[in-house]
Amino acid sequence: IEELRQSLTLAELSLNEHFSRLVPPSTVESHHGRPADNNQQQVLRLNIGGDVDFDVRRSHLTRRESYLATMFSGDYDDDLPKDRDGRIFFDFDSSHFRSIVDYLALDVPPSSWTSPTQRPGFYLLARYLGFHCHEPATWRIPAHG
Numbered sequence: 001i002e003e004l005r006q007s008l009t010l011a012e013l014s015l016n017e018h019f020s021r022l023v024p025p026s027t028v029e030s031h032h033g034r035p036a037d038n039n040q041q042q043v044l045r046l047n048i049g050g051d052v053d054f055d056v057r058r059s060h061l062t063r064r065e066s067y068l069a070t071m072f073s074g075d076y077d078d079d080l081p082k083d084r085d086g087r088i089f090f091d092f093d094s095s096h097f098r099s100i101v102d103y104l105a106l107d108v109p110p111s112s113w114t115s116p117t118q119r120p121g122f123y124l125l126a127r128y129l130g131f132h133c134h135e136p137a138t139w140r141i142p143a144h145g
Contacts, residue, residue: 001102008105044072047087051094054087056101063104067130096121100129 044061046054061072071080083089090097099122 004106045087047083047085047089048094048097049090049092052083052085052087054094054098060101060104064131067128068100070130092125093121096125100125100131 042058043055044058045052046056048054058072058074062069070076081089095118099118103122103126
């Protein structure tokens with residue numbers, strides 16, 4: 001998966017570079033209806049549950065409408081919790097959050113690349129972050145009551 005992630009990241013960088021030469025940034029709109037800017041290409045330094053080796057493009061985190069996309073829209077940067085080194089901090093299981101980022105980057109259901117033991121945590125975190133993905137019918141996550 002790591003090799004695939006690196007390959008996709010390189011392909012995305014190449015496509016973004018090519019696209020930026022074709023269309024001036026001011027003519028492209030973000031998914032929020034505002035003009036896109038370099039803010040979406042920004043690499044964010046995160047601390048996820050103590051995992052400080054977590055850098056991700058803002059565009060991955062804002063790819064789909066969700067609570068996560070709203071948090072990283074750029075409108076709330078000053079309000080996001082930070083660790084002492086200035087990384088944005090969330091107290092989540094880093095492996096589940098990494099699966100969320102992979103899901104957003106690959107746009108492939110996690111059942112094809114996560115282990116069966118990881119999936120319940122993935123779906124719980126996905127729901128918490130406002131995604132409307134559906135878990136496999138073979139098991140159910142108890143609804144919050």
